[in-house]
Amino acid sequence: MTNSWTDIKNTDLVIIMGGNAAEAHPCGFKWVTEAKANRGAKLIVVDPRYNRSAAVADFYAPIRQGSDIAFLLGVINQCIQNDKVQWDYVKAFTNATYLVKDGFAYSDGLFTGYDESKRDYNRDEWEYQIGEDGYVLTDDTLTNPRCVWNLLKQHVAVYTPEMVERICGTPKDKFLKVAQMMGECSAPDKVMTSMYALGWTQHSKGAQNIRCMAMIQLILGNVGMRGGGVNALRGHSNIQGLTDIGLMSNLIPGYLNIPTDKETDFATYMSTRAFKPLRPNQMSYWQNYKKFFVSFMKSMYGPAATPENDWAYDYLPKLDVSGYDVLRAFEMMKQGKMNLYFCQGFNPLQAFPNKAKLAEALGKLKLLVIMDPLETETARFWEDHGVFNKADPSAVKTEVIQLPTTCFAEDEGALVNSGRWLQWHWAAGTPPGEAKHDAWIMAQIHLRLKELYRTEGGTFPDPIVNLNWPYADPGEPTPEELAKEMNGSALVDVFDPNDPTKKVLEAGKQLSGFGQMRDDGTTAGGCWIFSGSWTEAGNMMARRDNSDPGDTGAFLKWSFAWPANRRILYNRASCDLDGKPWDSSRKLIEWDGAKWSGYDVPDIAPTANPRDVGPFIMNPEGSGRLFVRKMMRDGPFPAHYEPFESPVANVVAPKVRGNPVARVFPDDWKQFADIGDPAFPYAGTSYRLTEHFHYWTKNNHVNAVLQPEQFVEISEELAKEKGITLGGWVRVWSKRGEIYAKAVVTKRIKPMTIDGKTVHIVGVPIHWGFVGAARKGFPANVLTPFVGDANIETPEFKAFMVNIEPSTGPVA
């Protein structure tokens, strides 16, 4: 989230699209109710189903899953056509006025530079025109046809209300009503918030769904405002933290990057990370990259990271592809290229697409290691459960080690919530049996591996034997030790670079924030964005002062929010060019002629003159990007692409199948239904229920009682057509597998008309499997296609094609 849960009370309009907060985030959704009751805020829900959020919405509009970009670009088109633009904000704080290279163009669904054989673009032309002074050329009059604003205007022109209805199935009048309500928030004293979740991310163009909303929020002037922003609701309790700490193929903690093969040494790696400002006087905060990187390497490798060895640069693995994400890992496993696999609190047999492929892949491992508080289907993938999990254990050679871990109630430490709050919690119970903390297990594995390398030697033992492991009990690092290590500390006495006689930090002291990090090896810090969370003043994450001066919803003394305890990102943009709040009733910070101050930690240097420095300081432009340059693989503007399995061809680009740059492995192509395939005529989608959490709560008797049995949802019209009755069994199948479930026939799903064709929707909740306290059932991933988003490889769980028929139920 750019903002926070408690900030939602400050909004005038909530749009829930690509999520269902009332169902999946009920206690956070209460802040929507607060805004409605106390401010008269309105709620819009746009979703294929009339869902729980829609039930309390002021306005609901249906949409076909996988068509959100057409809808949102249609909204941008309406804003431009009807002058619903926060012009002062757009001109000053976005790149609308910037000129783009003449070589950049878009036609027939493709941008300049497409190479079909590589399914990739040469993105060189997706860039600004740079003047002789090294800064971007701009046109403040917005008359130059090459300025971002005019290119955007041209790009969205095709998404008329009629076209939106044709692609999305949203009736024109309903679409226009939504666009009109959103457009009203272009007034400086009207603010909209966007709440989204997996309904937007789980598509082959998920990242571009979210970009569309970011663009709308910039056009309406709502980024940085109280009650505004773009707010990912997020799923698991610490998925934000795990991502912040970079537990992904290509990341280093704090959103730094693992080097690639082309970055053969540290100097080359740093050469593309200069982040030189693109506008005069601009602050470009990533210019501190080297300080964060070197401090991280000192935390990883301690004395072994030296200036002479480029801070142990060669200890880091180098990437030859964009990333070894989990889809690629399972593809490699299936091809027999993976021997060992660890699952720490993760049940991939249920959580990734195409269960049959996943099970085949797991069967090719030598050893599978499970660390979990609970039984999982993955740990028992080799076990025969009849129709629910057909397997022949004698034929599966994979060894499985299952390790019992503690759960939340038996462990201490911090979790990061959707609003970036790091909240500390304490252990309350004794673990069952011989269950152990994950940190203990990881330490034990490391120590044993290190010992083997010490005694036997082996291949490149250096990064393992030199791993910095400074814990009082090496066998079990404590949460306090690890938290302090991420915050960072001074390794030696540190002096002011401008005055070498002035000591600014004493050796061994905790850093007060990332501003104290150095690139000369004198500071260590595992995750720069968490710096400030455990300082010499103590554990900031454990703070529990719930006072809220000005009733802003900021709660600055409750826990710690990254970065720098800031609660609303880009909050400098809540003020006009002179530093006065756009809306005085929604003041967040303010410029008093000498400094910035207010209810939140300013997202700008405290003394930066408002006319000199743009608010988006993480971008070298200082502005929000309506045109994202070459930073996304599938285009500097979003464009409508159909899902890989779709009932219709792409109306605006008939020759383009799916997202043209999404990665698809050859065997998976063969398992996609053709466009408009009569064998798979219905548009399937998957979702969650309020009584269940993924595949965990089927292990909880109470939740299993609340929702004991799997079902799928269809419209009355489809039920009638297929002879399906409420509560009767159905079989649902895709090109990848079949499930049996009870049918819920409901008025909450209606057939849609897409490009003149009737399209029925089949809804599949995800929560069932073959272990647990609930009745056995089928996970939704039996049906879903093995393809991910073009930028970040989130699987396309929300839009796929199925068939359905009445059935007598599963025969075990």
Next chain:
Amino acid sequence: MNMELSRRAFLRTSGAGLAGTTLGAMGFGEAEAATAAYIKPFHLANTTETRNTCTYCSVACGIIIYSKGDLKKGEKAEIVHIEGDADHPTNRGTLCPKGAALRDIVHSAQRLQYPMLRKAGSDSFERISWDVALDKIARAMKDDRDANFIAKNADGTTVNRWLSTGFLAASATTNETAFATYKVVRSTGMLAFDNQARV
């Protein structure tokens, strides 16, 4: 612990916000009063209170866990009750149908108790010791890494990667566990390293 502010203090400090709060099933309604009424004297007199957060979604509702026995004193502690934390700014004591049943996930019949091994071709798990499990894992890692580690690519560039072993990290562990995991996994050169953020 860390209960400097009582639930009453919450009422004082956020008076205006609470006075204007919604009456209704989906707002906070009289959540504070209802929660207060629910805290039976039994809990306060006979149990240890511990602050925690709900393990499910990222709203991260504050909870209070009540245990028989005090872990901090080295006692065995049995969790007997979990409820919403009325001091918490986000949930103000309320919980959803998942959070309300948290105690029963802690005590689920499917909680794992002991390290187990399923041998190749076997149709069941058998119990093993932690030492056997951990030594077996370290041995398998060492052997696979030594056999398949890629020190240089075809161009002779140092790449130091290990692709034949992968690690899927959790989504509900703490930052601190995540950092320990990061250090251990990354130090081996593993690249097939991912978490649940994608799903």
